[in-house]
Amino acid sequence: MKKIIILILGIFLFTGCTNNQYKGVVNVLNWSSYIPDDVISDFEKEYNIKVHYGTYSSNEELLAKISSSKEGTYDLIFPSDYMIELMKQRELLEPFQKEKLNNLNNINIRFLKQPYDSNNEYSVPFLLxxxxxxxxxxxxxxxxxxxxxxxxxxxxxxxxxxxxxxxxxxxxxxxxxxxxxxxxxxxxxxxxxxxxxxxxxxxxxxxxxxxxxxxxxxxxxxxxxxxxxxxxxxxxxxxxxxxxxxxxxLSMDNYAIVKGSKNKENAYLLIDYLLRDDICERIIKEYPYISTNKHVGNLSDEEVSVILKNGxxxxxxxxxxxxxxxxxxxxx
Amino acid sequence: MKKNKLFQYFLLFPVIIYSFLLILIPLIYVLFLSFCKNDSYGGMIYEFTLSNYLTIFDFTYMMILLKSALIALIATLICAFISYPFSIFLMDKSERTRSFLIKLVMIPFLTNSLIRTYGWIVLLRKNGVINSALIGTGIISKPLSLMYNNLGIIIGMVYTLLPFMILPIYSAVSKMDYSLVEAAKDLGASKWKVFKEVILPSTISGLFNGSLMVFIPAIGYFFISDILGGGKVMIIGNLIKNQFLTARNWPFGSAISIFLILITFLLVKLYKKIGGKMDDLGGF
Amino acid sequence: MNKNKLFRNLFIILVYIFLFLPIIILILYSFNDSKMNIIFTHFTLRWYQELIHNQELLNAFSNTLIIAITSTAISTVIGTISAVGLFKYKFPGKNLINGLIYIPIVIPEIVLGISLLSVYTLSKLELGIGTILLSHIAFSIPYVITSVRSTLNPMTSQIEEAAYDLGASKLKTFWYVTLPMIFPGVVSGAALAFTLSLDDVVISYFTAGPGSNTLPLKIYSMIKTGITPDVNALSSIILLITIVVLTVATIYQTKTIQKREMAK
CATH class of the missing domain: 3.40.190.10 (Periplasmic binding protein-like II)
Structure with a gap:
């Protein structure tokens, strides 16, 4: 019996130790099958920030999760167009501080200033x-x-x-x-x-x-x-x-910061990382959606225009x- | 004397706090929510209404309720039809073998229930193990639809909940007075008659216990209908889950939950009426 | 007569095949070289090696263990004390309490899950490991109480009385007299609580928050987005460990029983 207890305590200590090396965390909710796991784990290594990554399968599920959890539970989310508008109305989003992003210029301007958030006050587009x-x-x-x-x-x-x-x-x-x-x-x-x-x-x-x-x-x-x-x-x-x-x-999914976020700085670091050309390349390779990054993607501007026009x-x-x-x- | 009281408080304080904080208050709050109004995108309005309960009786939701009750009932019946012969046939074995075999029933349930459900996907899908084996041996030529339908859900429910039926029925059967069965047989009663007149009456509380422990979870196990039903079949579990996690209509979700609690209480009352003991429920 | 026996044994065997088939398949596919879990290509141990690097999965497993161990410890202590208290004393409202503790056993898990979620939201508790732990304690206590209660009877009270008469304090009597008598109930209650916590999907699903993935929740999301055989590998290892522990426990149990009988 004693041996079993010691074994269990051992497992406890072992698992306890492996978790405490990060200097900060960021709580992310994203669509399932959207960002490769290794992109996230590379961020954790590079910035020494732990990403608590949860997923959802529809905008409605995201809304339910955000509005039923205590303010400050989540930091970074990826709502689609109409959900940005709705969350804006319900005051669930934090104004976006674009000046904190160095890689914002990588975004193709055609995806900015969409009707649901005409000045990108609350959101920046991620993928189409x-x-x-x-x-x-x-x-x-x-x-x-x-x-x-x-x-x-x-x-x-x-x-x-x-x-x-x-x-x-x-x-x-x-x-x-x-x-x-x-x-x-x-x-x-x-x-x-x-x-x-x-x-x-x-x-x-x-x-x-x-x-x-x-x-x-x-x-x-x-x-x-x-x-x-x-x-x-x-x-x-x-x-x-x-x-x-x-x-x-057409579904334009965006970066947005949840109101009351406690790890804003880390969330911006993650967004800036995800905006990098090499990272966008890796994301698109594993999940071939249409990137908003102007340096990345297999589709020409005209092809994207056609897709946008008919959807x-x-x-x-x-x-x-x-x-x-x-x-x-x-x-x- | 004072010290005596102190000890009594020590023994009783935790359970009182626990049962109020984690059972009574949550349930009362759900009851309260079920009478509240809901705005379209999930804000709650604290105004009294009965409309959530009326909505349950709406044709759409009534169909979901009936369908999931039917699925749960079929699963319960199948479990009972497996458990009775299984327990009776086990009685042939020596006591040692029996106790080993009963332990063996529990082994699969020590692995994760989701991973076991996943095992069924591998078995049941179109080009899965069962279809491949049947086609390979020439028994069928076209794959059978074994999952992503009601059948898949029922297989999953029966599989996950079978031990909860086997254990109480086995324990009732093993406590039965076997001389009665022998006597009935000697008097020339048919097998069915022996079962109906002798075995069933003396094991009825075990059967009811098992049925409760199969039927009630089967109404709520949304993950089985999600995984093996292909998201096509909605049972009450999915409906409640959706109200809380997608549609964000907590008052309606609460009303369905209260409705389920009432049904549960009714079944438990029946169980007690036929002589079942509460402490036997959910025990192993 | 012989034919009858054959049929009976066949039926029993079929039931065991039904019970074990998915598990055998899982173990088999943990040695399969193909990623898709469809065709068995080659024998490999690579999923067992890759498991070590699947930080997410291991994290979820360690969360599950931490929650299961802690909730079992707490609910066993509370459940044991409560069972004894409810057996010994009469007090106003006892019937209510007795009725309440059956509720988590009989109502559908999903109802318990949503009611706990509602109260956590109401009291502005942050969802996470803490709330999962609290919920697991909530559904485990009744199982411990019923399990301990089955070992309490008028006999135990009489022996306690004898201890008091000999001058033992209440606490001492509880520790040295009552507890050893009810110990089998405590152990089986704890085992039940541990198993339930380890495997809980429904209640954790509603009370989890960011960074509090448990193994069942992780597997649930993996089943939806594509499972990899390292999950099979992990499950096989867990199964092996539980079987070993169970066998050891059974042997230990039979040995102590034998010893006691010898002593008699």
Whole structure:
């Protein structure tokens, strides 16, 4: 018995010692599958700052986490466009001190001064994500170009969707020819019928790593983020990436500092580190979204313009969100 | 005498503080929240309303409640159908073997439940171990859909909760008076009749104990429906989780929780009525 | 008759296959050279080597251990004292307390999780290891109480009385007389608390904060974003350790029982 106690105490001391070498911490909440682990651990080594890294799978989950935790629990977060606007309204964000960043000039100005935060008072853009349809051409020979095409009965149990109500309801609305931010009750009802038909073809909803479903051939079609599609294509070259003709979601994710943050200085150090060219390169290599860094990326300015032109941003729809909530619960 | 009192306080003070601070107050607060209003993006308004409870009876949410009750019920029944023959068949063995075999039931449950659930993904997916084996031996030609549907969830629930059914039923069966079974057999009763007339009545509290310990967690285990249901099937656990962690409608989430507590209390009352002891619940 | 026996044994074996299949698969794949956990390619030990460098995973494991050990220690002490107190004394409100302590055992974990989260938020407690620890203590105490209570009976009170009559103080009696009598209940209560804490997903999920990843939470997020076989390796090691500890404990137990019987 004594030996066991000594052993346990030993483990205690061992684990206790390994944690105390950092001079500071920064509490980060970010999208899952967004920044490679080694980028974070290199920061910890370089700056001697411990990063407490948590993840979320939707903007709504982020909002819930921030507003239910005590002020000062989190420092750095990565909300998308409409969530910046909403968090600004709810006074959950700290004004951004751009002068603390040395590498701000690396950002392509076309991504700055967006309508949700027109002077970048509260946010600086990090990455641009878009939704895409990925199709495994090994087994699907049809030409898929729109959301309507996904309703084909042939694809039963063969689709993976992002698990995010705004995006999927938005896709249904676009498939029906409505605006992605439509709040008209009749249009939402049509979207419900659309999604119920689509659900027969859906094998799973997954936001965190939908590419796995395509790579393991669990499904042949995915309505998933662009980087996920590209990563799936890297594993299987016969995967085709499609920007649906009825439109798709643009999601600009930003750096933002949470109100009451206790480790602001460290958060700015981390942001400045993430803005570095070499770091952006590493992030994009592992998660191929569209970087806001002007020195990085495989897409030309014109190609980015085309993507921006045909996509649409999700907007804050205020209290109508409860209609979306309910619709989503009905679908599931 | 004074010293006596001091000792009494020493023994009772912690449990009183504990049960008020960590059980009673949290539950009362949830009860309070369930009567509050909610603004659309998760602010709470401290005004009295019954609407959260009325929303539960909305068709959408009622369907989720019924569906998850059905899934939990099927899982409970399957567990019972496995546990009874298992426990009865074990009685053939010597006492030593029996105690070893019962310990063996617990071994899988000493590894992490999520990693075990993950093990089921490896087994059940389209090109997973089971499908590959069945196709390889020529039993089927096309892979079966074993997960990302209700079936996957039920397999996961049965697997995770089976010992909670096996243990109480085994303990009831092993305490049973076997001469009764023999007598019934001698009188020519069929196997089913022996089970129905003799075994079931004398093990009913074990069965009810196990059913409680399977059914109630099965309503709430959101991680199983998340992982093995592919995010497609919402059970009450997911619904509550979403209200608290995504939709940020705490009052509605609280109302569903209170509703669940009421159902639990009702089941526990029933359990006590048939002669079950509270201390047997959740014991090993 | 023989056929019947065969069927019975077959059924028992099938149940064990069902129970052990996922675990065997996990252990098997911890030696698999492929990263995707799909096809078994080659035998390798590399995941066991990589495990040492997976700081995140090891951190989560050490958090889990710290929480499990601390919460077991605290809940065992409180639970044991409380079981004895509730057995010995009558006081107003005793029925209420007795009813309350069953609640964490019977209500769905998720309800306990959200109610604790609500109170932590209300009292502005910062979510993190501290709140997870407090929550684990909250759900462990009732299990310890019921486990200890099963070893208390009128006999134990009579022996205590005898000790008082011989002039022992209350505290001394508790330590030298009561505690040894109820010790088996204390140990099994502690073991139960430890196992529950080690494996808890639901309650930790609601009460965790930044930097307080436990192993189950880490594995949960890894299952969603892509699991690597070093998790299999870690789980296999944990399983091996628990089996060894259990076997040693069982042998020790049977030996002491044998010794006692010999002494008689």
């Amino acid at each position: 994500a878009t939704t895409t349809i990925a199709v495994n051409k090994d087994s699907i020979k049809d030409n898929i170009t729109s959301y309507q095409d996904l309703l084909n009965e042939k694809y039963q149990n063969n689709i993976v969707l992002i698990d995010d109500q705004r995006i999927i309801i938005g896709a249904a609305l676009q498939g029906l020819g409505y605006d992605i931010n439509d709040t008209n009750k009749e249009h939402l009802e049509e979207a419900y019928n659309f999604l119920m038909k689509l659900k027969k073809n859906v094998k799973a909803f997954d936001s965190d790593s939908p590419k796995t479903f395509l790579i393991t051939k669990e499904v042949d079609i995915g309505l998933i983020w662009n980087a996920e599609s590209i990563l799936a294509k890297e594993e299987n070259d016969n995967i085709e990436i499609i920007y649906p003709e009825d439109g798709y979601v 649409s941003y999700i907007k804050n729809i205020g209290e109508h969100i409860s209609d979306y909530d309910k619709l989503w619960a009905r679908i599931k």
